């Protein structure tokens with residue numbers, strides 16, 4: 001008599017405590033994966049939240065700033081797939097802390113690739129098979145920056161406009177380089193903005209949905225924003241993590257743009273979010289030039305044709321559904337009797 005030993009794919013996710021990490025962990029668990037998260041720090045407050053919401057995730061300690069810790073983590077977990085979502089991801093902070101952004105968001109990618117290379121025993125160039133571990137890098141549409149063409153696709157040149165964008169561009173090219181140098185299955189998803197009720201409160205979509213909820217519930221009257229004319233391609237994070245897995249399941253390692261193909265201004269987002277709650281934004285929104293950026297990305301719009309044609313990936317949630325989902329979620333959250341007192345609320349309370 002024989003029986004089949006179940007083959008479980010093992011994934012290691014950096015940035016597991018962030019918005020995308022949480023959705024990706026849930027998605028991979030649903031697909032039958034064994035999911036490990038890399039967590040840093042001695043008393044990381046995000047870990048208990050992660051444990052509470054996604055109990056089945058296993059944790060391993062490590063830090064994108066510490067090469068040895070990444071080698072140890074990869075050695076311990078022996079993953080089939082590594083998803084590098086860890087980064088300093090808030091663009092304005094990258095001007096205040098340009099060097100640490102370069103270290104975490106840029107050099108962190110190199111350190112993880114090196115950890116995979118060393119643990120896989122890849123020493124020379126073009127090792128046959130390039131090892132078994134497949135690597136996903138979270139590249140960003142911020143790399144397009146001052147865009148050369150619209151919509152942006154996989155062949156559009158990069159012109160990053162922030163230290164964050166520059167660091168992501170390094171991460172993108174070092175991933176490509178390890179693929180070309182060592183034959184590793186290393187790919188980048190160039191993801192346009194993707195949001196959800198779990199988005200951090202510092203990003204504009206969540207800042208607006210929380211602001212609308214507070215105003216609707218009489219907790220405040222005004223919401224202060226920066227540049228209302230910037231345009232973004234906003235999709236739903238839960239849709240975008242599906243694309244990450246599909247990229248690693250593909251027959252060949254390639255980079256893909258993930259976006260919706262639509263673009264809206266911050267002003268249009270504001271108008272819709274306030275209207276969703278029955279409010280007129282013009283009575284509540286004020287702008288402050290202190291919130292504008294030293295160099296802005298004026299327009300982003302992704303062309304996801306390659307992902308659609310080759311991966312069968314499609315966004316499921318429209319911009320209008322996304323905005324409604326976020327405003328309704330924050331209205332429900334702030335209406336709760338056990339609402340935490342320490343506002344501003346963020347992803348901590350999903």
Ligand SMILES: Nc1nc2c(ncn2[C@@H]2O[C@H](COP(=O)(O)OP(=O)(O)O[C@H]3O[C@H](CO)[C@@H](O)[C@H](O)[C@@H]3O)[C@@H](O)[C@H]2O)c(=O)[nH]1
Nearest residue numbers: 089091140141142192193202203204205225226227230291
């Ligand atoms: N955060 C914020 N942005 C504002 C505000 N007012 C206007 N904006 C404008 O809203 C736009 C979006 O800002 P964010 O939501 O902070 O996102 P981002 O800078 O586009 O970056 C996000 O998307 C990238 C992918 O394109 C990600 O790579 C990055 O990590 C982040 O998630 C920017 O043009 C920004 O100037 C405000 O009060 N706060």
